[in-house]
Amino acid sequence: MIASPFGTNGDGDRLLHLQAVSKEYSAGPAAVRAVRSVNLTLTRGEFVLLEGPSGSGKTTLLSIMGLLMKPSHGKIYLHGQDVTTLGEDHLPALRLKHVGFIFQTFNLFPALTAHQNVALALKLKGVGWRARRKEATRLLDRVGLSDCMHRKPMELSGGQRQRVSIARALCGSADVLLADEPTAALDTETGLSIMQLLKEQTLDGQRAVFVVTHDPRLQKFATRVDRITDGQLSVGKPLEGSPLAARPEDSTVRARRVEDCERILAAAEMPTPEPEALAAQQDAQIARDVEGAEEGTPAGNGQPGAAGAAHTPQPTTAGE
Numbered sequence: 001m002i003a004s005p006f007g008t009n010g011d012g013d014r015l016l017h018l019q020a021v022s023k024e025y026s027a028g029p030a031a032v033r034a035v036r037s038v039n040l041t042l043t044r045g046e047f048v049l050l051e052g053p054s055g056s057g058k059t060t061l062l063s064i065m066g067l068l069m070k071p072s073h074g075k076i077y078l079h080g081q082d083v084t085t086l087g088e089d090h091l092p093a094l095r096l097k098h099v100g101f102i103f104q105t106f107n108l109f110p111a112l113t114a115h116q117n118v119a120l121a122l123k124l125k126g127v128g129w130r131a132r133r134k135e136a137t138r139l140l141d142r143v144g145l146s147d148c149m150h151r152k153p154m155e156l157s158g159g160q161r162q163r164v165s166i167a168r169a170l171c172g173s174a175d176v177l178l179a180d181e182p183t184a185a186l187d188t189e190t191g192l193s194i195m196q197l198l199k200e201q202t203l204d205g206q207r208a209v210f211v212v213t214h215d216p217r218l219q220k221f222a223t224r225v226d227r228i229t230d231g232q233l234s235v236g237k238p239l240e241g242s243p244l245a246a247r248p249e250d251s252t253v254r255a256r257r258v259e260d261c262e263r264i265l266a267a268a269e270m271p272t273p274e275p276e277a278l279a280a281q282q283d284a285q286i287a288r289d290v291e292g293a294e295e296g297t298p299a300g301n302g303q304p305g306a307a308g309a310a311h312t313p314q315p316t317t318a319g320e
């Protein structure tokens with residue numbers, strides 16, 4: 001069934017529901033009331049923007065929605081299940097299954113290629129190595145990176161890095177995609193193409209995307225625009241998505257991305273390989289990727305495992 005993006009769906013389409021959720025931080029002598037009695041529902045097919053000034057509670061709200069932070073009060077339902085009081089023994093599995101995070105600073109592992117970054121997220125979700133090799137390739141193709149999947153983050157443009165992080169967020173059956181200012185580090189055109197890509201992820205009516213942004217130009221993508229001020233959320237009215245926003249990426253944009261890859265190759269003074277040579281190179285690289293991922297912790301990131309890369313906000317090491 002294709003869900004209506006306008007919030008008239010049945011309960012089966014309700015992915016996430018926050019009921020009277022508040023969050024207080026104890027900072028020094030006075031508590032900070034970062035989120036105040038928020039009621040919010042996220043339904044399949046929705047593309048919701050959250051706007052609000054700095055310090056208004058956007059990141060706190062997103063962390064609560066992504067089950068990274070417990071609210072001080074209120075209840076959270078994921079797929080109709082009350083998850084408010086679940087402990088850390090259950091939450092990681094739920095996050096891995098349902099939630100994909102996309103950050104302003106990408107949070108990719110700098111020592112791993114795009115393909116390895118995605119394959120690692122799949123590994124965490126329990127996908128076997130053969131399937132993960134294929135699935136990482138499919139996901140990177142889906143975000144338009146089939147030509148650059150064996151490059152490391154430093155060899156990719158900002159827009160391409162964000163595409164990798166979207167591919168990673170789409171791993172497994174994630175149906176709640178949460179993005180914290182995903183276009184803030186990008187130029188306008190690249191930012192719009194990233195929003196287009198996020199929008200596309202909602203068009204089959206299976207997932208919902210919730211995006212924190214300061215940029216009013218992105219409103220044309222939204223099915224709803226919510227606003228938060230001093231921790232108080234005002235839920236917007238359903239909007240009809242513009243036909244422009246729903247249009248799949250055209251061939252010009254795709255060609256431009258291919259050009260991007262070629263420019264990066266040229267800058268690195270590497271000859272552009274012939275297609276057959278490239279395919280052989282990719283096969284060899286995928287084999288090495290899988291071996292590398294089998295080894296466990298990626299080299300050079302200094303963190304145990306990689307759950308944090310996909311699911312915990314951390315300062316980036318991607319060399320922005």
Ligand SMILES: Nc1ncnc2c1ncn2[C@@H]1O[C@H](COP(=O)(O)OP(=O)(O)O)[C@@H](O)[C@H]1O
Nearest residue numbers: 025027032034053054055056057058059060061
């Ligand atoms: N870990 C923390 N400890 C204490 N106060 C915090 C913490 N994180 C955020 N805050 C405060 O909570 C409020 C909301 O912060 P945040 O959710 O980061 O807002 P936004 O993302 O809209 O800028 C701010 O007043 C901020 O200073």
Ligand SMILES: [Mg+2]
Nearest residue numbers: 058059060180
């Ligand atoms: Mg923030």
